[in-house]
Amino acid sequence: MSKTELHQPMETFAYDDEIVKQFSLATIIWGGVAFLVGIICALQLADWHLNFGLSWLTFGRLRPLHTNAAIFAFGGNAIFAGIYYSTQRLCKARLFNDTLSKIHFWGWQLIIVSAALTLPFGITQGKEYAELEWPIDIAITLIWVVFAINFFGTLWRRREKHMYVALWFYIATIVTVAVLHIVNSVEVPVSWYQSYPVYAGVQDALVQWWYGHNAVAFFLTTPFLGLMYFFIPKAANRPVYSYRLSIVHFWSLVFIYIWAGPHHLLYTALPEWAQTLGMVFSVMLWAPSWGGMINGLLTLRGSWDKVRTEPVLKFMATSLTFYGMATFEGPLLSIKSVSALGHYTDWIIAHVHGGTLGWNGFLTFGMLYYLVPALYKTELYSKRLANIHFWTSTIGILLYIISMWTSGITQGLMLRAIDSTGKLVYPDFVETIVRIAPLYWIRAFGGTLFLAGFLVMCYNLYKTWQLAPKNQKQDLYQAPALSKAIPADDNNSGPWHRRLEGLMPAFSILVLLGIVLGSAIEILPTLIVHTYAPANSKVAPYTPLELAGRDLYINEGCYNCHSQMIRTLPEDVLRYGKASLPEESMYDHPFQWGSKRTGPDLARVGGKYPDLWHYRHMLDPRSVTPNSIMPVYPWLFDDKTDFAILTKKFSVMQSLGVPYTDDEVRTAPETARAQAMQIAQGLSADSPIKGLEDKKIIAIIAYLQRLGKNPELLNAAEKSEAQPAPEVQ
Amino acid sequence: MKQEILTQFPWPWLPTLALVIFFVFFIGLLINVSMRSRRPIFDAAETLPLQEAQKFGEKL
Numbered sequence: 001m002s003k004t005e006l007h008q009p010m011e012t013f014a015y016d017d018e019i020v021k022q023f024s025l026a027t028i029i030w031g032g033v034a035f036l037v038g039i040i041c042a043l044q045l046a047d048w049h050l051n052f053g054l055s056w057l058t059f060g061r062l063r064p065l066h067t068n069a070a071i072f073a074f075g076g077n078a079i080f081a082g083i084y085y086s087t088q089r090l091c092k093a094r095l096f097n098d099t100l101s102k103i104h105f106w107g108w109q110l111i112i113v114s115a116a117l118t119l120p121f122g123i124t125q126g127k128e129y130a131e132l133e134w135p136i137d138i139a140i141t142l143i144w145v146v147f148a149i150n151f152f153g154t155l156w157r158r159r160e161k162h163m164y165v166a167l168w169f170y171i172a173t174i175v176t177v178a179v180l181h182i183v184n185s186v187e188v189p190v191s192w193y194q195s196y197p198v199y200a201g202v203q204d205a206l207v208q209w210w211y212g213h214n215a216v217a218f219f220l221t222t223p224f225l226g227l228m229y230f231f232i233p234k235a236a237n238r239p240v241y242s243y244r245l246s247i248v249h250f251w252s253l254v255f256i257y258i259w260a261g262p263h264h265l266l267y268t269a270l271p272e273w274a275q276t277l278g279m280v281f282s283v284m285l286w287a288p289s290w291g292g293m294i295n296g297l298l299t300l301r302g303s304w305d306k307v308r309t310e311p312v313l314k315f316m317a318t319s320l321t322f323y324g325m326a327t328f329e330g331p332l333l334s335i336k337s338v339s340a341l342g343h344y345t346d347w348i349i350a351h352v353h354g355g356t357l358g359w360n361g362f363l364t365f366g367m368l369y370y371l372v373p374a375l376y377k378t379e380l381y382s383k384r385l386a387n388i389h390f391w392t393s394t395i396g397i398l399l400y401i402i403s404m405w406t407s408g409i410t411q412g413l414m415l416r417a418i419d420s421t422g423k424l425v426y427p428d429f430v431e432t433i434v435r436i437a438p439l440y441w442i443r444a445f446g447g448t449l450f451l452a453g454f455l456v457m458c459y460n461l462y463k464t465w466q467l468a469p470k471n472q473k474q475d476l477y478q479a480p481a482l483s484k485a486i487p488a489d490d491n492n493s494g495p496w497h498r499r500l501e502g503l504m505p506a507f508s509i510l511v512l513l514g515i516v517l518g519s520a521i522e523i524l525p526t527l528i529v530h531t532y533a534p535a536n537s538k539v540a541p542y543t544p545l546e547l548a549g550r551d552l553y554i555n556e557g558c559y560n561c562h563s564q565m566i567r568t569l570p571e572d573v574l575r576y577g578k579a580s581l582p583e584e585s586m587y588d589h590p591f592q593w594g595s596k597r598t599g600p601d602l603a604r605v606g607g608k609y610p611d612l613w614h615y616r617h618m619l620d621p622r623s624v625t626p627n628s629i630m631p632v633y634p635w636l637f638d639d640k641t642d643f644a645i646l647t648k649k650f651s652v653m654q655s656l657g658v659p660y661t662d663d664e665v666r667t668a669p670e671t672a673r674a675q676a677m678q679i680a681q682g683l684s685a686d687s688p689i690k691g692l693e694d695k696k697i698i699a700i701i702a703y704l705q706r707l708g709k710n711p712e713l714l715n716a717a718e719k720s721e722a723q724p725a726p727e728v729q
Numbered sequence: 730m731k732q733e734i735l736t737q738f739p740w741p742w743l744p745t746l747a748l749v750i751f752f753v754f755f756i757g758l759l760i761n762v763s764m765r766s767r768r769p770i771f772d773a774a775e776t777l778p779l780q781e782a783q784k785f786g787e788k789l
Contacts, residue, residue: 012785013782086778089778089781089782090777090778092782159782160777162770162773162774162777164774164777164778165774166778229778230778233775233778233779234778234779237779238779239775239776239778239779240775240778243771243772243774243775244762244763244767244771247758247762248758248759248762251754251755251758252755252758255751255754255755256751259747273743273744276744277743277744277747280744280748281747284751475784475785476784476785477781477782477783477784477785478782478783478784478785479782479783517750518747521743521746521747
């Protein structure tokens with residue numbers, strides 16, 4: 001304790017641990033939901049029957065629920081619990097305001113519930129991890145501000161001068177997530193449950209993956225690293241291996257991560273330099289990530305015996321190992337030639353589950369094994385059960401990732417196999433599915449083991465809670481108040497960082513600058529250039545019916561299984577046609593490039609089949625493609641298209657710069673009905689199918705038949721230059 | 730096509746600029762953390778998670 005502190009009066013305070021308990025409980029409940037929904041999704045890919053023909057249970061709608069629940073409900077509640085617990089201890093202060101804590105807790109749970117009530121019903125923006133519609137987006141912003149005030153207020157009132165490195169990671173999280181969420185969610189409402197983002201095509205892709213990757217960075221990485229820097233030293237009862245390394249770790253991670261987004265868009269229509277930028281910075285990320293992992297693991301040096309016996313350390317050490325694995329794999333996958341093979345396949349699914357189940361999951365479990373006994377002043381009920389949890393879940397994760405590695409690499413290799421005459425060896429996409437389908441069962445089994453282990457933990461923690469002594473009194477603590485002035489004796493010892501570390505606002509602004517700089521350099525050029533399409537290109541926007549169909553495509557979550565982006569790679573061009581041009585998606589609010597090809601790319605599916613094929617395929621995919629794993633969509637044949645709303649949709653699109661005339665806006669519903677009638681008549685001409693003209697299926701068919709069919713554009717492109725030979729690996 | 734896009738985005742030097750900014754920053758950071766005067770600060774900071782506030786009623 002320094003001289004200055006001794007001069008300050010002693011203050012008495014209590015920690016708010018109730019809120020930590022609440023967030024911990026919410027973590028457990030939502031964790032169960034997220035894992036269960038994940039298993040349902042996995043089973044549906046193994047056997048398409050398993051949605052029981054229920055629209056709200058189909059893969060396309062459930063997959064966003066799974067990812068949102070895992071990231072924001074399980075992960076979110078876990079970080080709030082951990083941040084609130086550790087921040088109070090590190091600041092020697094109670095949370096800033098109890099009411100704000102309560103609003104934060106209940107607000108966040110409400111957001112989760114509204115996600116669960118909208119996503120399965122197809123209410124979605126169709127941007128990954130940002131699916132929630134605009135009213136919920138606003139709620140997220142408000143609750144995040146509440147969290148920020150509560151957190152920064154606590155820092156402001158702290159009784160410990162130095163801000164420990166964990167707190168820096170929390171600051172980076174709060175500041176950056178706010179920026180990401182706001183920038184990526186700029187959208188114009190069409191109705192209470194629909195909106196269009198202001199960005200389109202290439203721009204939307206870049207903004208979305210800047211957001212998407214940094215959601216991984218600043219929601220699933222920095223806060224958990226902060227927790228790691230607090231809980232591992234705490235549980236091992238020894239300081240972090242190198243504080244110096246933790247500073248380097250922090251700044252380089254924050255600075256580099258923000259640039260990495262474009263590695264999701266390699267070989268796409270994104271400008272080459274942005275791809276290179278994303279790749280270079282992603283590869284560089286390997287260094288700070290491993291620096292952090294090594295720092296965490298070496299903290300345990302000399303306590304390895306405890307890692308064997310103490311569940312907290314066992315889970316945390318393993319989580320760091322998974323972190324190391326995932327952060328080795330990430331940069332590897334960002335290398336263009338590796339991405340060419342792995343992107344759109346299950347390899348990426350293996351990668352993210354190593355991260356979420358192994359790193360986030362195990363760190364959270366370790367934290368809960370620490371928190372529950374600590375908060376209830378008792379011992380863990382059973383170390384044996386914790387061990388069972390550990391092994392069941394570890395084997396579960398390993399089965400998961402090994403099966404998905406195998407599946408991804410197998411499918412990637414099959415899809416790119418070209419024989420000596422230059423033809424695809426497996427021209428039918430479904431041939432690759434037949435090969436990997438058994439692995440989907442292994443994945444589902446692995447996920448089930450993970451959930452089983454988790455349930456053992458729930459039981460163990462419940463019994464621990466029961467052991468807690470009744471009528472516990474709240475502990476009171478004492479610490480000297482912190483003088484706000486920087487003491488004189490500090491000034492000469494003071495390199496700038498020392499003072500910076502004490503100055504929370506300045507520190508936060510520096511973090512903000514770091515991330516804004518990276519984001520601006522990466523995104524602004526693309527945003528400024530409105531005319532990224534060559535001036536001579538004429539892209540016709542969607543007709544009203546096609547737009548209605550496109551919105552249904554988004555509602556049904558087709559983009560979760562289908563990409564619309566033919567990369568500049570020989571295997572893509574041979575299989576799907578001419579590589580996608582940036583201007584082809586210039587009116588797509590939001591872009592539909594996709595990120596996973598569970599089914600084939602659809603960018604040029606228009607005209608590939610007759611309408612009747614699509615009709616039969618959507619009703620029962622296996623009637624036209626044996627062995628398909630695509631779900632059935634019978635409700636599209638009963639539900640009616642909302643024609644009336646098309647005027648509103650068109651006018652919003654018009655305000656976003658899509659060149660519709662006022663006339664076109666006004667007459668959108670009639671135009672759509674006329675086109676629908678035409679398609680319906682075409683269908684009934686060759687078959688007994690009648691009375692479909694107002695059904696959703698017709699709108700979907702109109703949209704699918706339009707994909708890749710932009711006659712004026714194609715003619716212009718052919719005239720101006722021949723397609724350059726695709727790059728060879 | 731690549732050429733076509735490049736004419737619309739004439740900033741191929743941006744990645745280089747980004748790297749220069751990063752490395753200047755990074756080297757500064759390394760110099761900063763390796764300054765000897767910072768040692769005592771690190772020593773104090775690293776023990777923070779291990780310290781608990783004193784319980785009320787306990788002696789100093």
